Amino acid sequence: MLDERAERVLWAVIKSYIESPDPVGSRYITKKYAFKYSPATIRNIMADLEEMGYLRQPHTSAGRIPTDKGYRYFVEHIIGHDVGYDERLIEELQKRFTHCARDMDDLLNEATQTLSTISHFLGLAMSPGPEGSTLRRIELVPYKEDSIAVMILTDEGVIRHKIIKNDYDLSANDLDEIARYINRRFTGYTIKEIRTELVKELIEDKNLCDTLIEKALHLCNESLNEYGANVFITGLSSILELPDFTDVEKIKELSRTIENKHKMIKLLDRIIQTDGVQVVIGSENPIKEMSTMSIIASTYKDKDRPAGIIGIIGPKRMDYHSVISLVDTAARYLTKIIEEEGGS
């Protein structure tokens, strides 16, 4: 797409801009990266790159900075796809994980914190949602007066609990029986599958009312109806140390983004569709507030099926190469952990 010379210039601009967030000029490039061309030539090339949309000037007579398209080209054509392996991350994760057995949410929480401290960006994770969660066991126990505590265990390591109303006035024995029924019938199915099955059945079989089975189905439905992915985002205070966030407006945007888990889930649900490390640069992101940020994320899997997401959120100005390696390492490690543990 670009000739080698232009590519090298683009590379130099991005590299330099990542190091420090000042517009980079032609003279600086020739000196720093020992080009065999004079500044004037570089200027011509830069003007070309600007015309093509890879670079832009914050204002006339300033140096150039990369555009989103520039970063995109860089990520796709220049850094190549030799994703590395981040030793430090693995060490840190091992240290944190082996401490004791934990459920997926705890794991992800620790993982985002680790990613954040290593990268200095925001750590990001999403736990398996209804499609990625395989029911392993459900447990129903009477709690207060007229409520039931439900515990849902999944193959992926996600554990959830919930309180539901005991509308049918079921005894402990009833609950045991119901739980046994649900377990017998639905273990091994994903939450999503169970839900669709339930909907179908509850609509069709309105006749078999009041049997224990019907109660079981209703209870099951209620237990699972709120089951959704959790989003973890950590490391705000470390990302604020970056020079990219000296502007208060940017910080506000960022904090709004973080708090809006809903939008974030929608976004990540799209990312989860594709395999491998995904890079979303600036305005490629459908969330407007994130147009100054990039997301690097990858899926971790269980049984070769994408379960959830792990990654980072940072300013567009980041070292994509090493961050991609970092995220890839994290995703692989999580996958390994799930599949090891899942063994049974």
Next chain:
Amino acid sequence: MLDERAERVLWAVIKSYIESPDPVGSRYITKKYAFKYSPATIRNIMADLEEMGYLRQPHTSAGRIPTDKGYRYFVEHIIGHDVGYDERLIEELQKRFTHCARDMDDLLNEATQTLSTISHFLGLAMSPGPEGSTLRRIELVPYKEDSIAVMILTDEGVIRHKIIKNDYDLSANDLDEIARYINRRFTGYTIKEIRTELVKELIEDKNLCDTLIEKALHLCNESLNEYGANVFITGLSSILELPDFTDVEKIKELSRTIENKHKMIKLLDRIIQTDGVQVVIGSENPIKEMSTMSIIASTYKDKDRPAGIIGIIGPKRMDYHSVISLVDTAARYLTKIIEEEGGS
């Protein structure tokens, strides 16, 4: 302590400063609050107040702003202790709570969000810790290969789950029996009491090793050893809209404070000792990073014993009177909910 005239001036300064964060001058006070004295007299009074430490000048020839001591005096002597009742809050909480049965953590999470949207400050809550949590039931079920899922239910509405290693290779039946034993023996005790009991017993009775009872005690110990209070802080993006947070340094401090749950728990553990709405103003707070902030918090209770904390964190410059009412209302409402539900 202060004569009435000085008190009124202090009141006026604080009131005006709360309305907008500009140093307030003598002339402004006479006009706005229709004092019967001239600016010059007010200046004299203000000079006195400054000498006594209730006011200070950001710089010579600027107006005065209240000091922490000034706010303290205001809170204790001027606003009086006729705590109000916040209708809006109750409405909003009811709307959010009745939606469906929830455990304490969910409830607190909703509550902090509500407090935050109403007050525009940070909503703050702490769930019951080991001392405030009464065991109602524990549930042990085999999970994966060599792990056990534990569910802990308390009278206060807190539900926790945890994964522990199945080191003794216990079967589902063993676990049932152990759970029954623990429930029989420890239901109605606080987590803390159970812990001390366990420690005592595990040390003394090293002889009765390998009986089911000993395994039960070990398991119980492991299930409860991490049981701690949760802290909820929400509303960062709304508090950033306040004019008090235009400074990036302040924002950084704030975000560090929020992330440091550990320190926060220590602080709240102190607040929980005292009954009623507590006000911690600026540097009265042992956490240095919070010296520009105030905390208004109160305890919610179960069985007349303080369970946890609900409140807000905001800039020192806040309308203490209405915020105190707000927090008091929230605490009472939570208490009511717990005690209603707890019925059994």
Next chain:
DNA sequence: TTTAGCACTCTCCTTGTGTGAGTGCTAATA
């Protein structure tokens, strides 16, 4: 005891100026 008057102080905003980095263009060069 209170107030009027006045000099003084300090922040903040505006304006002007210089500097430096970097560009685009043109003409000369290899």
Next chain:
DNA sequence: TATTAGCACTCACACAAGGAGAGTGCTAAA
């Protein structure tokens, strides 16, 4: 034809100077 040197031009930024405005403290008068 591709590259380079030279030069005029532009713009952000830092700095200083100058007011304006708000507010004070002090002194002397009411």
